[in-house]
Amino acid sequence: MGTTPLFPVSASTMAPRVDALYFFLIGVTVFFSLLIAGLIVYYAVKYHRRSTDAVGERIHGSLWLEVTWSVVPFLITMVIFVWGASVYFAIASPPAETLNIYVVGKQWMWKFQHLDGQREINELHVPVGRNVKLITTSEDVIHDLFVPAFRVKADVIPGRYVNIWFNATKPGRYHLFCAEYCGTRHSGMIGEVVVMEETEYQDWLSGGGQEGSLAAAGEKLFADLACNTCHRPDSAGRGPVLTGLFGQTVTTQAGEMVVVDEAYVRESILNPSAKVTAGYQPIMPTFQGLVSEEGLLELIEYVKSLQAQPQAQPLSDAR
Amino acid sequence: MSPDGAAQASHIGEVSGHHSGLAHQFDSLAQQREAATLGMWCFLVTEVLFFGGLFLTYALYRGWYSGAFTAASRELLIWPGTINTVVLITSSLTMALAVHAAQTGDRRSLILFLAVTMLLGSVFLGIKGFEYYEGFLEGHFPGPRFQFEAEHFREAQIFFSLYYLMTGLHAIHMIIGLGVMAVMVWMSWRGTITAEYYNPIEVSGLYWHFVDIVWIFLFPLLYLIGRHA
Amino acid sequence: MMSEHILPKRLYYTVFGLLMLCTYLTVQAAFIDLGVLNTVVALAIAVFKATIVVLFFMHVKYSTRLTWAVVLGSIFWLGILIVLTLSDYLTRRWLTYGGA
Amino acid sequence: MPTVLLPPRHYLNNGYGIRSWLLTRDHKRIALLYLAAVTFFFFVGGAFAVWIRLDLATPAGDLVSDETYNKLFTMHGVMMVFFFLIPAIPSVLGNFLVPIMIGAKDLAFPKLNLASWYIYMLGGAFTLYALVSGGVDTGWTFYTPFSTASSTTNVIPTALGIFITGFSSILTGLNFIVTIHRMRAPGMTWFRLPLFIWSTYATSLINVLGTPVIAITILLVAAERLFQFGFFNPALGGDPVLFQHLFWFYSHPAVYIMVLPAMGVVSELVAAGCRKPVFGYSFVAFASLAIAVLGFLVWGHHMFVAGESVYSALIFSILSFMVAIPSAVKVFNWTATMYRGAVSWETPMLYAYGFIGLFTIGGLTGLFLAAIAVDVHVTDTYFIVAHFHYIMVGGTIMAYLGGVHYWWPKISGRLYNEGLAKLSAGIIFIGFNLTFFPQFVLGYLGMPRRYHAYPEEFQVLNVLSSAGASILGVGYLIPMVYLMWSLRYGRAAGSNPWGAVGLEWTTTSPPPTENFSQTPVVTWNAYEYSPKVDHVA
Numbered sequence A: 001m002g003t004t005p006l007f008p009v010s011a012s013t014m015a016p017r018v019d020a021l022y023f024f025l026i027g028v029t030v031f032f033s034l035l036i037a038g039l040i041v042y043y044a045v046k047y048h049r050r051s052t053d054a055v056g057e058r059i060h061g062s063l064w065l066e067v068t069w070s071v072v073p074f075l076i077t078m079v080i081f082v083w084g085a086s087v088y089f090a091i092a093s094p095p096a097e098t099l100n101i102y103v104v105g106k107q108w109m110w111k112f113q114h115l116d117g118q119r120e121i122n123e124l125h126v127p128v129g130r131n132v133k134l135i136t137t138s139e140d141v142i143h144d145l146f147v148p149a150f151r152v153k154a155d156v157i158p159g160r161y162v163n164i165w166f167n168a169t170k171p172g173r174y175h176l177f178c179a180e181y182c183g184t185r186h187s188g189m190i191g192e193v194v195v196m197e198e199t200e201y202q203d204w205l206s207g208g209g210q211e212g213s214l215a216a217a218g219e220k221l222f223a224d225l226a227c228n229t230c231h232r233p234d235s236a237g238r239g240p241v242l243t244g245l246f247g248q249t250v251t252t253q254a255g256e257m258v259v260v261d262e263a264y265v266r267e268s269i270l271n272p273s274a275k276v277t278a279g280y281q282p283i284m285p286t287f288q289g290l291v292s293e294e295g296l297l298e299l300i301e302y303v304k305s306l307q308a309q310p311q312a313q314p315l316s317d318a319r
Numbered sequence B: 001m002s003p004d005g006a007a008q009a010s011h012i013g014e015v016s017g018h019h020s021g022l023a024h025q026f027d028s029l030a031q032q033r034e035a036a037t038l039g040m041w042c043f044l045v046t047e048v049l050f051f052g053g054l055f056l057t058y059a060l061y062r063g064w065y066s067g068a069f070t071a072a073s074r075e076l077l078i079w080p081g082t083i084n085t086v087v088l089i090t091s092s093l094t095m096a097l098a099v100h101a102a103q104t105g106d107r108r109s110l111i112l113f114l115a116v117t118m119l120l121g122s123v124f125l126g127i128k129g130f131e132y133y134e135g136f137l138e139g140h141f142p143g144p145r146f147q148f149e150a151e152h153f154r155e156a157q158i159f160f161s162l163y164y165l166m167t168g169l170h171a172i173h174m175i176i177g178l179g180v181m182a183v184m185v186w187m188s189w190r191g192t193i194t195a196e197y198y199n200p201i202e203v204s205g206l207y208w209h210f211v212d213i214v215w216i217f218l219f220p221l222l223y224l225i226g227r228h229a
Numbered sequence C: 001m002m003s004e005h006i007l008p009k010r011l012y013y014t015v016f017g018l019l020m021l022c023t024y025l026t027v028q029a030a031f032i033d034l035g036v037l038n039t040v041v042a043l044a045i046a047v048f049k050a051t052i053v054v055l056f057f058m059h060v061k062y063s064t065r066l067t068w069a070v071v072l073g074s075i076f077w078l079g080i081l082i083v084l085t086l087s088d089y090l091t092r093r094w095l096t097y098g099g100a
Numbered sequence D: 001m002p003t004v005l006l007p008p009r010h011y012l013n014n015g016y017g018i019r020s021w022l023l024t025r026d027h028k029r030i031a032l033l034y035l036a037a038v039t040f041f042f043f044v045g046g047a048f049a050v051w052i053r054l055d056l057a058t059p060a061g062d063l064v065s066d067e068t069y070n071k072l073f074t075m076h077g078v079m080m081v082f083f084f085l086i087p088a089i090p091s092v093l094g095n096f097l098v099p100i101m102i103g104a105k106d107l108a109f110p111k112l113n114l115a116s117w118y119i120y121m122l123g124g125a126f127t128l129y130a131l132v133s134g135g136v137d138t139g140w141t142f143y144t145p146f147s148t149a150s151s152t153t154n155v156i157p158t159a160l161g162i163f164i165t166g167f168s169s170i171l172t173g174l175n176f177i178v179t180i181h182r183m184r185a186p187g188m189t190w191f192r193l194p195l196f197i198w199s200t201y202a203t204s205l206i207n208v209l210g211t212p213v214i215a216i217t218i219l220l221v222a223a224e225r226l227f228q229f230g231f232f233n234p235a236l237g238g239d240p241v242l243f244q245h246l247f248w249f250y251s252h253p254a255v256y257i258m259v260l261p262a263m264g265v266v267s268e269l270v271a272a273g274c275r276k277p278v279f280g281y282s283f284v285a286f287a288s289l290a291i292a293v294l295g296f297l298v299w300g301h302h303m304f305v306a307g308e309s310v311y312s313a314l315i316f317s318i319l320s321f322m323v324a325i326p327s328a329v330k331v332f333n334w335t336a337t338m339y340r341g342a343v344s345w346e347t348p349m350l351y352a353y354g355f356i357g358l359f360t361i362g363g364l365t366g367l368f369l370a371a372i373a374v375d376v377h378v379t380d381t382y383f384i385v386a387h388f389h390y391i392m393v394g395g396t397i398m399a400y401l402g403g404v405h406y407w408w409p410k411i412s413g414r415l416y417n418e419g420l421a422k423l424s425a426g427i428i429f430i431g432f433n434l435t436f437f438p439q440f441v442l443g444y445l446g447m448p449r450r451y452h453a454y455p456e457e458f459q460v461l462n463v464l465s466s467a468g469a470s471i472l473g474v475g476y477l478i479p480m481v482y483l484m485w486s487l488r489y490g491r492a493a494g495s496n497p498w499g500a501v502g503l504e505w506t507t508t509s510p511p512p513t514e515n516f517s518q519t520p521v522v523t524w525n526a527y528e529y530s531p532k533v534d535h536v537a
């Protein structure tokens, strides 16, 4: 497009809240910049040195002025702080009910996995008006998933799961950037977020998905890697029963309580001895190098899906 | 005052009892000694923060991988560490006595104590070298040749990475210290050091004690914590 | 005036004795199982040893206020580095950006 | 004025051979050695900047490959930060002025001072070697695990260069601290010191307390890159965020290393430009110390989206706002100083005005970044780039140029061409704003930094920025010409061409090697201009 926008479209519930603070800050900046610049010009003209040996008046300072121009800015900044912090909290805490999409970043592309099987690269389809949570990780270095129209961004860190959530308000196509420098094609690690009406979205979902759901893929992998030799639905296996495990709190041999979340399952697979579950031998082999990041996500989704009551709707977070 | 400040500046002449050790920019030996001592202390501040970065890293991973760190630290031989602690502390004593000798202008014992300090320093390095050699045979050095029980492999490797980096940097400081001491012996030999002008000894003493202090912390952190069965 | 007056050798020997004693204690303590206390004890002893070295071997006890300021300053800044960094790691379990 | 002549004996004609320069221990000559080196690195860094801007004139970035582009901004950042801006004011103006301003014969450790210069040059040599032998592409921030596990370029040589140079700034800082504590002339009490000394002192504190941490961090990176010591790479069990903590523990305070000396210069310029004591001397003085201390408590504001704890993000955010206050106090005090002054429009003053205005904008945009929610959107975009160029280029370089012009007669003993100086000051101001203002807009639009190619809709603003950069470049070249010219043909300045106070103006221009014929005894406060009786506004 030939037009030159000067302000980004706002297409998420968070965008207006960020913009509001932004405008307030612009107000503060304009005010103080004009104040300072104005005074400088005014004084420079009014008190311009006329004779070569003229000297200024010997004024040393004024306590109440010092106090004023320390306290006033301080109060202003505290307003900004509280405001910024509250919105930040909202950005940092996803709502309970979210549509989860798994994201893997690698030099230099974005891979998206939807719960019921669709996989896409550098393009992400989401429904309008739903809370979407991207569960992201990286295969190599730090990347950063950034959607300007949504005003959200987070570093995508190898070895960790970072969640980004948003609620799109406008159908359309929006830029998706990698915002953390990650090497040669960093500026090529871009894509588009496609926000669709719910109905279109459902059509799109049913469009792809030949591979079957993510959990199904996980189940297959679970068998291929012979996890099921130890982890069986009944408690006959040498490993703990994984059914209904996700979201629970387990006690490790070290005696600490840990919540079973994505990170925990991941660690249990890649580095089982790190947190050995109480009452079991540390016999689980590490699967480091045997499972890809996508594979891990499938296994995690499978473990999630192993709920005591099978009718847990697949589209919602286990918590 | 008038824009030309010179008018106001009254003047005084140089007051400086001239001594071979007095540099041109100083007015008196006292001023020079204070400057040198303050300079060395500022330098030691930088050293504290330099090692501080390492101690922070250590603290973090110790917290995360306490199991592995305990297992790994048990691999270290305790007796060389202990002996080295004793050796280094003793060298600090002899260093302090060297400064004392310098202050009292007792040149012979000054040179003697400096020599003993250097000797002990070398003993420390010798023992450390032996430890490194042992560790190398045991496959403690991180990287391709690293060996450790599979359970804690990665984490133990981090422990030994820290072990070699921390003790290695400490050893380098020791070597520099020995160099400084050598110069001090030479200066004392030439008689540059006198009861009025002993500042070089005092300042290099500060450095030596600091290196000792670093070890005082490294010893328990690397060898002792988690030693108990 | 720093290190103007000369300390008696006796003092140095006493400090040395203390340091040796501490070394002995810390090694002994390491073999008794005190749980977390092992770390605490080891560090406490180390801090004590460091302190007496600084105060007596390095003459800080008899030095100018400026020297004191420099010493305490270095410890304070080391504190900043460690405390503020750990303020991140130790509070992560409550709420981390991108967590939950 | 009557034709004055240079004094018969001064530090410049005290020996001519190359050895008399390379082996000198005279702080004034060492300052000139730094001046030459720093200027060189600035033009190298500037050349990279021009290159960057040319490439960004088209959305596809047709000029260079993405690989080259990444090396361009990395080298640009490294050169400008570590080899130009950090040493610029302290090592050039500081070295020249600190002993003179406090009435000393030299720094406390002249040999160490010369050594610092050689260390600095050695570091520069390493980095230049890394540059010519293929460059490095990590960005000036060297984030792990990219820098330790992924990049295939000259990370180690560059890092080593920075490591070595670090010792130079440590030793310079140490030298200043000791000098200011122990070498002040009789009667030169702390509260008679020029404010430039206060800010240099604060800067030196940061040098001494911060630099060691970047040094050890670099060693950890090197160890991980060379021996797979797993400190930062998750694949080896390390934590990449730990690197960011260690890096910013130094590199945030480092940004105050880059601005505090500039603030000191501006205080001097404003006082001399208004022939008037700086308003609220003690507040400005303590503001410098406050910035130096608080500056160490805010580094986490570079990591708001890097996966740090939300609670420490809050701590770092509120502290970032705190550190803004002393800066605010300074700005207001400078402005108030002009009230009822004898305000001059000479070149140094023009630069001072430029600094105050642009620093204000740059600083206030810092508040956008400290406000976490906004930072989430603008971090790693051109908004950041604009923020720090406003402070570092619009602020610090303006002050640096102002200082160079103000003290040039003292340094060289000669006067430069005022007309050309005013002209180039104007060009620089216009070029600067044209270059960097559009980047604020680009940033909020969401254009990420370190991007070699970008969507079409951003082109117009980028072209504006590139156009501005070329104007800016010209603006920077002109002073080179007339300052050089003045060395040979400029009129002799006389000891005090500005009619300013301060010890440096009581000695000849250029000063003698020992600075003063006799150690001065100070009986007056800084900036005592008017004989009139005091009265407080």
Ligand code: HEA
Pocket (backbone or CB within 6 Å): A028, A032, A036, A073, A074, A076, A077, D141, D255, D256, D258, D259, D301, D302, D303, D320, D321, D323, D324, D325, D327, D328, D329, D331, D359, D360, D361, D362, D363, D364, D366, D367, D369, D370, D371, D375, D378, D379, D380, D384, D387, D388, D391, D392, D396
């Ligand atoms: C000299 C350099 C310099 C200086 C002085 C500053 C000063 C400040 N900086 Fe800046 N900053 C940088 C150089 C600098 N910065 C660089 C290089 C980066 C990017 C590094 C990278 O990632 O490559 C950066 C990045 C950066 C970030 C991280 C952004 C991100 O990466 O996400 C933040 C966040 O808080 C920040 C904040 C601030 C603040 C609050 C100040 C404050 O100190 C500003 C204080 C000044 C004022 C406030 C103006 C004067 C005041 C008034 C006129 C009165 C009115 C005042 C009030 C109402 C309070 N800066």
Ligand code: HEA
Pocket (backbone or CB within 6 Å): D042, D043, D044, D045, D046, D047, D049, D050, D052, D053, D073, D074, D076, D077, D078, D080, D081, D084, D085, D138, D139, D140, D141, D385, D389, D392, D393, D397, D435, D449, D450, D451, D452, D465, D469, D472, D473, D474, D476, D477
């Ligand atoms: C002191 C610090 C400093 C200074 C002075 C500058 C000066 C300039 N910078 Fe700087 N810049 C940084 C510090 C600085 N920068 C840092 C730290 C980064 C981040 C790097 C990173 O992301 O890792 C950065 C990044 C950066 C970017 C972002 C790159 C990216 O993220 O993709 C851009 C883009 O416009 C830019 C532009 C400029 C311009 C136009 C100038 C102009 O002011 C330059 C003007 C000077 C000249 C034009 C030189 C004049 C001489 C000539 C033109 C003659 C030609 C040359 C020879 C004869 C040899 N800089």
Ligand code: CUA
Pocket (backbone or CB within 6 Å): A105, A107, A108, A142, A143, A144, A178, A179, A180, A181, A182, A183, A186, A187, A189
């Ligand atoms: Cu991925 Cu930048």
Ligand SMILES: [Cu+2]
Pocket (backbone or CB within 6 Å): D251, D252, D255, D298, D299, D301, D302
């Ligand atoms: Cu910062």
